[in-house]
Amino acid sequence: MGDRVIWPRPPVEEQAWRKDSKRKCEFHRDIGHNTEDCYTLHREIRRLIEQGDLRHLLPCGGKQQDKVGSTNPATPPKCTKIISVVTGGSDISGLTYSAAKRRATETKGDRPETSCRISHSDLPAVAFNEGDVRDEQEHHSALIITLSMANNTVRKVLVDTGSSVNLIMLKIIENMGFSEKDLRKKTIPLVGFSGETTSSLGEIVIPTYVGGVNKQVRNLVIDGPSTYNVILGRPWLHLMKAVPSTYHNCIKFPTPWGVEPIRGDQEEA
The missing domain is CATH 2.40.70.10 (Acid Proteases)
Incomplete structure (x- = not known):
């Protein structure tokens, strides 16, 4: 897939005792962990699926089947009214509308033009499943x-x-x-x-x-x-x-x- 994949950086040379030589990751082309346990690879596959590059590998091309027993999402109900009323507020803590608007105006000039996102690519993904319900x-x-x-x-x-x-x-x-x-x-x-x-x-x-x-x-x-x-x-x-x-x-x-x-x-x- 060439440049469409964000390939990991070349492995950093470390002392042999710090890595498990019995485990090898084909994605990183390095030892220390197995390919199926590679969190970086898991995230990259999810990213590629979301942008449509790997949808052809999913069942039915990633499209949900319309058949008996399918779990299609319900159609959202029609909105008849928007309610934005909040009663009260606190001048001390700055929770009033005027205080919030004044604060937003004061900090608008302090925000950078481009946001700097911190990379946590080395950290594992956090997920819950039904097995977590005791x-x-x-x-x-x-x-x-x-x-x-x-x-x-x-x-x-x-x-x-x-x-x-x-x-x-x-x-x-x-x-x-x-x-x-x-x-x-x-x-x-x-x-x-x-x-x-x-x-x-x-x-x-x-x-x-x-x-x-x-x-x-x-x-x-x-x-x-x-x-x-x-x-x-x-x-x-x-x-x-x-x-x-x-x-x-x-x-x-x-x-x-x-x-x-x-x-x-x-x-x-």
């Missing part, structure tokens, strides 16, 4: 996990994709052996679902270990009653390049040695 019973549990933080096992950690910050309770860091003197003073208004606000006491960086990966995670500290000890939001998920699935009650994230899962604790939830 319990066949339907559940609507929150994604609650247990983590090692500063050499302490912390339970009741909520993974919340709706949170734009990582939160930890003051009593938890005190149990870890920290005090308010260890906090970096950073008062930030935090806005709840119905618009109520509370302020953070400060910020603390805590080493957090999971699945063979240790990251320095920034957490905002708050004082007050909470159902959870820690709430990990999008900053932690993006730092780990993690993909959560509440349906599978599991989180997966890529590492140089493969995809690592973190199972949710349904009893804790």
